[in-house]
Amino acid sequence: MNYFPDEVIEHIFDFIASHKDRNSISLVSKSWHKIERCSRKRVFIGNCYAINPERLIERFPSLRSLTLKGKPHFADFNLVPHEWGGFVHPWIVALAKARVGLEELRLKRMVVSDESLELLSRSFSSFKSLVLVSCEGFTTDGLASVAANCRHLRELDLQENEIDDHRGQWLNCFPESSTALTSLNFSCLKGETNLAALERLVARSPNLESLKVNRAVPLDALTRLMSCAPQLVDLGVGSYENEPDQESFMKLMAAIKKCTELRSLSGFSEVAPLCLTAFYPICQNLTSLNLSYAAEIQGNHLIRFIQFCKRLQRLWILDSIGDKGLEVVASTCKELQELRVFPSDLHDEEDNDTAVTEIGLVAISAGCPKLHSILYFCKQMTNAALITVAKNCPNFIRFRLCILEPNKPDHTTSQSLDEGFGAIVQACKGLRRLSVSGLLTDKVFLYIGMYAEQLEMLSIAFAGDTDKGMLYVLNGCKKMRKLEIRDSPFGNAALLADVDKYRTMRSLWMSSCEVTLGGCKRLARNAPWLNVEIINENENNDVMERNEEDEREKVDRLYLYRTVVGARKDAPPCVTIL
């Protein structure tokens, strides 16, 4: 290969898209490193504090697409203070200053401000795609600047963000000349939508394939939207406040019938169940269905609909579908690859007979041979069921089981679920992500360390007995990248046993465990290439006398991650970096 001119090598590299592969290529030789880095267009940064923007730009001058992740995963569950960090602004400032030809920015769990969005919109003339997932800190004013200034915008995808909706006219800000939109998702916006502006925008976007509206878009508006966008592939439906009258319903159905390319459906957050039936004409084409926000739709309506969705590959649903419903899914959806079943009743107010149990899970595993990813919330589980699931589905890549009540044992034998999860990790040799729950001892971690050779991400809550549990995992799982633990009795011995292990991992989260301040300090001393962050939100920092810090004091929340740029400067008072 060294005898080829650089351009040829670069051309060959163009065919290699995966980040992992490109990272490997760059390690082969100095010349390959240089060719690779100069030609690299897409960069993924799993932890925005592992590197800084200046070094990124220096290494990859041809950067076009950047993906950044900020807060740790448990921030989704309010375990990380809002002001913790993950600010995108310095990145945008640096990219703008260096005149990087940025075309795509994808952010997850980052803090984005209107100022950042404004700067973004003015700095990159070829900017095409903005994807924000679980971000916060901005308002519809920021969206307005993006709409107004990004002349080549193709994709604006807002998923589950906290956006201050100023109920302004941001949709109006797309210039009349803007016709390039392929994807528009504003389902997480809470305020009213300028329907007329939306309709005009959709009408002049012939390439629009994905449209996800928010609650404020009523039925008749949806009908008009679909009528002028029959090419839609992915639709997120808003709200149907009342049951539609006959005429509106027929009009909607007629519009839907024309959408022969429609493959993916979501939304339905406040919907009269009958409205789902309007989609019967195209349901056999659907490959992806997300009804996990459709709390109004009862199980039987869901079941009747799903019976026709024979091509479904991805299904996100509420547990109101019940075991019976899952049995229908199992017998209908033979192409199913990913299933997520979310809890619908979080306050445990009712003894819900219709919620899902181990029966539904077993049925799915038996009926869906292509299933490789599952997220399953349920109230009870048994080892026998998990063992059966493991036998039926050895192809799991992601297995996330959440039994709602912490420490709940196998409800038929009252034993721990060690054996059940053990069977899963033993059978599923390709397992990359695992979340465990229920009553678990150190033994389950013994199994995980022994068998889960490909495991990259592990989530532990209310599990284990001693440090051994965590040690089994750290010693056994060679490919571990993200380990997150809460409310488990793991302490300093486990934390400090193998400091170099953290070089191979992206991050470790431990909250409400047994690690002490002293242990964390020792770790920080021995591993200067780690940022060891202690989060103590409930302290009034004036009250806590720093000179009286007790090293035996247990740390409430610990988050550590490898970094090449040392301690970050933007940490709030509640975060101490050791």
Add this chain to the structure above:
Amino acid sequence: MRGGSELELRKSNLPAESDLELGLGLSLGGGAWRERGRILTAKDFPSVGSKRAAADSSSSHHGASPPRSSSQVVGWPPVGSHRMNSLANKQAMKAEQGEGKEEGKKEDEPKDVSVKVVEGSGFVKVNKDGVGIGRKVDVRAHSSYENLALTLEEMFFGRTGTASVEKVKALRLLDGSSEFVLTYEDKEGDWMLVGDVPWRMFITSVKRLRIMGTSEASGLAAPRHQEQK
């Protein structure tokens, strides 16, 4: 626990058959740990770090988090906050419709009630006079004014220092007896004293909260509240 033999197991990839004899025996660990079965009652799950609290009950160190006044353990179940807020909205709406069970079909519901779209997430900003950094609180995660006041007390006035929470303290912010009052900005932009309207109505109209000094608040007092003073 079997101790040393288990450590050896891990080091080799192919442990001897006999070592793999793993029956379904439950290995019991720390006793107090196992007692925690309930998820959604504040009493059964006193705090996120309750195991520690049980172990160090005599010391009043600030390792354990304060008890949550809402009926949920912090961050459990692990459902994204966006989804939680959406569900909480719906449950608040259902409660408002006076529905006890989820049995009835929605078609039978009075249409004017189901039309009401609940806007906004449960999280509102809270600022206390004199404190630069504001906080956020999820009003929808609370069931009453008392609960909310309790959370705010813990947030802004530090811990009470006792393991159990006294009900009396919860009312300090609400009944005007302390030097602070709790006020809120409603959807119309008006600042009102917290406590005047029914709780359900409050959570749909509150935009943000402010803990202000009593002297400043006098201008806000609604006629009804002045009578109470």
